[in-house]
Amino acid sequence: MLTLAVLISGTGSNLRALLEAASDPDFPARIVVVGADRQADGFAHAEAFGIPTIMVPYSEFASREEWGAELHAQLTVWRPDLVVLSGLMRLLPAAFVDAWAPRLINTHPAYLPEFPGAHGVRDALAAGATQTGASVIVVDGGVDTGPILAQERVDVLPGDTEHTLHERIKPVERRLLIDVVRRIATGDLDLSVYDTH
Known part of the structure; x- marks a missing residue:
């Protein structure tokens, strides 16, 4: 079972579609945590499905790098197989991208x-x-x-x-995202071919 962390900034319409897809017992992925860079309306979707949430407010950090380091630390606790950006309206710092790519999609x-x-x-x-x-x-x-x-x-x-x-x-967008997550989960799409480390 592929585990996902989903990062949002706003209403989380893609998140909602993923949550609904993952609620099907036959769907091969599960969302383990939803994170945001601010208090996001999309948290309501996570709560409706009983998914834990984390918030790392961008405004509380002196730099993008410090914010990214804290976001990385909080996500690492959940050990997701894949991180999905779902309307996160922040450029992620290089260290965060390096830590998660290619298991980081948008x-x-x-x-x-x-x-x-x-x-x-x-x-x-x-x-x-x-x-x-x-x-x-x-x-x-x-x-x-x-x-x-x-x-x-x-x-x-x-x-x-x-x-x-x-x-x-x-x-x-939602249909493509759900299909890509399914293909990653079933092994039909191998992200390791995109690993530049």
């Missing part, structure tokens, strides 16, 4: 390497793209530059706003 609302960064949906619209997408990647030292594990195209429709487009991308 979703992104674009068809990478197109439109990396915090505003992938907005950037796709600004560029006049007719298609964007969703991706699941291994986190590396760059911004959305890690190996791509899964991705799928999503059409940009006439009249789309950032909100309407993002709302259509989110279900694709």
Whole structure:
């Protein structure tokens, strides 16, 4: 059974989808802890499913590195097989990425390497793209530059706003994430091939 730690910053909609998937006895992964860099609304999902939570408030640390070291220390207690970034809106320090990669994955609302960064949906619209997408990647030292594990195209429709487009991308992101976690858990996807240590 693959064990997961999920890190969030906000409402945790991807977390909710993962929790629902993992509640199926046939799903080969379980979430053991949910963490956040602030008091996140998504903690309510964890509590609804009886999953422990940890909070490491970014604002209480003098540097990103000190925050990352404490987050790493708290996660290590739970010994997760895989760390899933689910809307964590913080760049992780290099030492944290080095400690967990390639067992550290993230979703992104674009068809990478197109439109990396915090505003992938907005950037796709600004560029006049007719298609964007969703991706699941291994986190590396760059911004959305890690190996791509899964991705799928999503059409940009006439009249789309950032909100309407993002709302259509989110279900694709969730489906891809659940599938990637399942494939890692069953051994169909071997993350060790992405290990650069």
